[in-house]
Amino acid sequence: MARRVRAGWMAGCAALGLAPVLALAQAPKPAAPAAKTTAPDPAFEAAKAAFEALPEAERRGVQDALVWTGDLNAVVTGTFGKRTYDALSAYRTRSGGTALLDAAARAALLKAGAAARNQAGFVIKPDPGSGTVLGLPERLLPKRGPIPGGTRWQSADGRITVEAKSFPPGETSLDAVFARLTAPTPERRVTYKLQRPDFLVVTAETATGKSYIRYAAGETGLRGLTLGYDKGLAETFDRVVIAIANSFVPFPNSAPATPVVRLVPPPAAPAATGLTVAAGRVLTSAAALDGCASPRVGGRSARIATREAALILLDVAGLPDAVAPPALRREGAVSSEAVLVMSAEAGGAATAAPGALAADGRITAPLQPGAGGAPIFDGAGHLTGLVSVYPSAPRMVAGVVPPARYDAVPAERIGAFLASAGVTTTAATGGTAGATAAKLAGAIVGIACQP
Template identity: 50%
Template structure:
């Protein structure tokens, strides 16, 4: 039995555990190459289908993207922050445009069109100057109404936003500070531990402990930060901790379900404001790549490979490996290379596989489409939300996700992650979404031939992230060279 998959969304707001999250986006394939299928004569090559080319872009979406990205980054972030306060946006404020931002602008326009002529054309996703000003004003009004103040907590050194109207009571805790509502039904605690006095793994285990009266709905665990969300019979909670040279710092927020209408939005604003180690100079947020051609999707020759493979059948694992891959292993056991495509790095391995059904190949992906990346992690499979757009997949991926399958919301295979940086790039202690090239479904179909998993005709119903993880977690396996 494979270990349960942890639903990961680095930097996203795990309060919304069932949604597929960060905004901005990317993906598409490489050229397909013919490959022999099982039972074909030696040297025979089964011609793969010609790539259909990128899917036709959505003109409305692309027009909205162009209008949004023409703005400076600070203005783009301000719009997303205002959408959070307007209750239309439930993701990370990055200044990057994607399907979530597009839909949030459209939702705000539709909601406000009837009562505010400045909202702009309802549902277009494009903000003209009067509409942008109206949105920013609405966001600022909501922020002021909550008396939301972002400041350093003297007791811990972290920076966090406090809705002071709801949490006027403040007191000191042994390891931090507490803000509370007058009736005690909403509580925000901060905490800090000096280096060597607490362990992130132990804090995570404590936070993620479930009881009959305490249901954990989401967990995220990385070497430098953790997130846990859950529910009790009467309330909800959100816990986040981060590790750095200065020790451990974090916060927890608990509130009763009667206040959920206001607090669910405020959790997003508070999480977006949280900076555990403000003394660290943050790296600028990644910019969208220019129109120049992206690097070839195959990994560079000689690159050390530790990544993810996808079992597509009994003793058949497809991965993306460098040209020089001595002693390949899959799941810690020796593997044998059956064939390899030099253009994409796609490699078919003969190795032991667990029982399970591989995800079927999807039609061509669409820009702005939500996706999940299912990777092999040290503690079991991990699931990271991302978005699709021309060029790759935008998601906060760790280096071990190279070769990981990228799935649509119906659990169909859009492609494999083609390459990753050697080291994760952190912004304020959090792994940001970055663009990673994709080996697309056309290339996979051509390479795998008869080994390619297929799906029955017709539309597939959308699935939750948990359902997708549970269905396909057993098909991913860690792969490495130099075994």
């Protein structure tokens, strides 16, 4: 069961393009947005060869040390990729070393990681109250006490809380827990949510705090991990969150299940998101499709009907008609204005993410792969821009992509582009972002790229 739960967690995260910190095995990653082919980096390839020549335990030890030095915000898998390379490079630059992975460099890195781990008093051990196994920074969390079905640890000042909790079979369900954790409240904003048949993960923020919650389902019920901490501690405690998440095993005593052969791979995240603005016409960002020679929408071939430096209008024969495009915003952005970003996700569904639009036109939001080209709506439901491009290797914390800043194509540029292409936009009318999102969900499409 433990391996089946981890496999399900990996598959779900892979479907959304996430690096699943709570898993202990490598899973196939979804296709990244198309990019121009570049020559191999000799330094990267040399570091990769040196890393892969190490025994697995040593590879994991190097990555774990990089987590504790604050250079790696990702899962400890023992496999080499860009995040591990960048983390090694950052550690070498900061420490003044000259090599990435020779014996002396590894010894210095492992020593630095062990020092940080020991300073926090990090110990991995079973929790009899919940039946789980997890690592805890005991020097940071001296207060310990029982809670129903588990254990709670807290810092002396109460600014950090960690809970391990279990529910017996039949007492509750993942659906019920997910509904409770994602229910909207005035004080708490959900920044990320994901539910699969055997696990869920939710992250949220309040005005002063952050939280990270994971629950897994097994034959013995539900078991979960909750971390809550003051935002002022994020710079140093985020690395501890990753270490705790890496160590958490919800069902340590379950017998391994027979591996399940997946005949159909999970759907990959789209290369970009498009907004249907007229019959057979899809608007998206040019940067999001940079290097994409053969775009496809809904399995249909698409050709570029019109383009300029920042925008593309695709012609997709046979694409179902969409509702009239939303009203364009006429005035510029204001500081920290609340907005909603609608993007296509794996499988074709549309998802909405809250964000903040700055006066410089850039947006801060917890977006996921495929969000390049996604439309941005203001509080009145007006189209205020498109996300310009999504990074091919986003920064992750505890397995999820936290809110980050993205460039956006402004509404006035969109209006001029559509007008030149003969697409008429509606006049500004009243409404809300939520109503617009519900109305336009069918107009949000994923754009795939054929090699």
